[in-house]
Amino acid sequence: MRWLIPIVLYLLLELYAFQAVKTISKNQIIHIVYLLVSISILGYVIYTFSNYDRSVGPTKYTLRASGMLLLTLVPKLILVLFMFGEDIIRVCVAGYTYLTNTFFEGTATQYLPDRRKFISQIALGVAAIPFAGLLHGIFRGKYNFKVIHHVLHFNDLPSAFDGFRVTQISDIHSGSFDDPAKIEYAVDLINEQNTDLLLFTGDIVNTMAKEMDDWIDTFKRIKTPQYGKYSVLGNHDYGEYVTWESQEAKEANFQAIKDIHNKIDFNLLLNDNRYIEKEGERIAVIGVENWGHNFKKAGDLTKATKGVNKEDFKILLSHDPSHWEHEVKKHDDHFHLTLSGHTHGFQFGIEIPGFMRWSPVQYVYKQWAGMYSEMGRYLNVNRGFGFHAFPGRVGIWPEITVIELRKGEKPT
Known part of the structure; x- marks a missing residue:
């Protein structure tokens, strides 16, 4: 049960971030690969930390799991910030459109605008910066004396x-x-x-x-x-x-x-x-x-x-x-x-x-x-x-x- 809330929150974060991928590409293979990689990493992290032995303490395996978690979590948090910001604007536009049509008898039938591809592209570009930084930190930075x-x-x-x-x-x-x-x-x-x-x-x-x-x-x-x-x-x-x-x-x-x-x-x-x-x-x-x-x-x-x-x-x-x-x-x-x-x-x-x-x-x-x-x-x-x-x-x-x-x- 102690894992339930963190897992649910992570999955919600994952589903939200996934919207950026879907907006940029309609290719189903890319969608499937993205989800499989994300699920595999999450599974590995859960397995590693659920089997953490307090009589042994931190090991190279727990270090690797924490590295993989941060490597995927930080970029996705950035994606979500962009997507959530866009959603605030979309909801405001939808509300304005609804009120306008209600009071002035407009003809629009879609109140909530579609996601804009360029917003998702910017979000992915910005998220790539910490991803690259973390990747460099794991493979090179830790020994950059x-x-x-x-x-x-x-x-x-x-x-x-x-x-x-x-x-x-x-x-x-x-x-x-x-x-x-x-x-x-x-x-x-x-x-x-x-x-x-x-x-x-x-x-x-x-x-x-x-x-x-x-x-x-x-x-x-x-x-x-x-x-x-x-x-x-x-x-x-x-x-x-x-x-x-x-x-x-x-x-x-x-x-x-x-x-x-x-x-x-x-x-x-x-x-x-x-x-x-x-x-x-x-x-x-x-x-x-x-x-x-x-x-x-x-x-x-x-x-x-x-x-x-x-x-x-x-x-x-x-x-x-x-x-x-x-x-x-x-x-x-x-x-x-x-x-x-x-x-x-x-x-x-x-x-x-x-x-x-x-x-x-x-x-x-x-x-x-x-x-x-x-x-x-x-x-x-x-x-x-x-x-x-x-x-x-x-x-x-x-x-x-x-x-x-x-x-x-x-x-x-």
């Missing part, structure tokens, strides 16, 4: 760290990968940055530690910079989105996920900190467990900063950017730079540098992608390395961030 550079200036940065370069990656989600060659390429891209420090801000898997088994050797190839590799956990690393046979099984999976970090030579910070020393000066790298305004709150800034002086220069790793908004940016300890991920930029949006930035996720997260600053404190929200839920990226590409720290005022 981009290196994003930022230069940040701080008056209180220790002089020895002037020009210090940090690489950030986030949201690996290894359980979603389906192309080893592309991941190898991305690892090479990370290594090419040749920075001083490498930081990973959580979500190494979707749910299960075993998702990473086939990728350990690949990620172990990430070179350890002179000043090390550090990481934290994300919300998906706690195994809380599946049903476990026992608490012991959940805890064993959680321990296995934490062990992965050591296997790929990352120093996992669990509400802990480390000092990076250079030429007799130092900065603090602080890592908290996940803290999300709408997710798990395991992060503890007090515990994580134990032994760190208030005046020290601090880089904080915190997976969810809502932590910065609700706790970090006004904290008395003054965290100079916070690195987060989590949002993936929704894996869908429009980014035109210097002109436009938009994604549906901005209505949920105030800080959702890129660099932000308030009161001399910075937050970088990495767009993510991998993908989840939708097997693609449209307009929001997977990101490797390189941040250069500079001492002094930003040049004008």
Whole structure:
């Protein structure tokens, strides 16, 4: 029964969108092929999600099903908007014609005008744009890795760290990968940055530690910079989105996920900190467990900063950017730079540098992608390395961030 209402709504949407196809072509073969394809996709999606195993969690099959659903649903929604708009005009014309004939004894017998072919053609043309975008996002966009550079200036940065370069990656989600060659390429891209420090801000898997088994050797190839590799956990690393046979099984999976970090030579910070020393000066790298305004709150800034002086220069790793908004940016300890991920930029949006930035996720997260600053404190929200839920990226590409720290005022 829980599927009944969504299926009925989808079928109504499908029948409405089908009117555009019928208006453009009277060929019965085209009509039959269109309906067979639509019914087959709907059947596959229903079968996949009705057999979803909560003890396993998301799989490549559920990713494929969600991709197919969006690939067909979004264009059809656009078709329906056009067709519904035309129907409003048709009904108004019909009402006017009826009233005119009623009161002035006209001779018209058809009150409701026929659909206009050019409206359907425009609708299909517009709907083809998101269809092509989603198709590109599924087959190419999800591995369209981009290196994003930022230069940040701080008056209180220790002089020895002037020009210090940090690489950030986030949201690996290894359980979603389906192309080893592309991941190898991305690892090479990370290594090419040749920075001083490498930081990973959580979500190494979707749910299960075993998702990473086939990728350990690949990620172990990430070179350890002179000043090390550090990481934290994300919300998906706690195994809380599946049903476990026992608490012991959940805890064993959680321990296995934490062990992965050591296997790929990352120093996992669990509400802990480390000092990076250079030429007799130092900065603090602080890592908290996940803290999300709408997710798990395991992060503890007090515990994580134990032994760190208030005046020290601090880089904080915190997976969810809502932590910065609700706790970090006004904290008395003054965290100079916070690195987060989590949002993936929704894996869908429009980014035109210097002109436009938009994604549906901005209505949920105030800080959702890129660099932000308030009161001399910075937050970088990495767009993510991998993908989840939708097997693609449209307009929001997977990101490797390189941040250069500079001492002094930003040049004008």
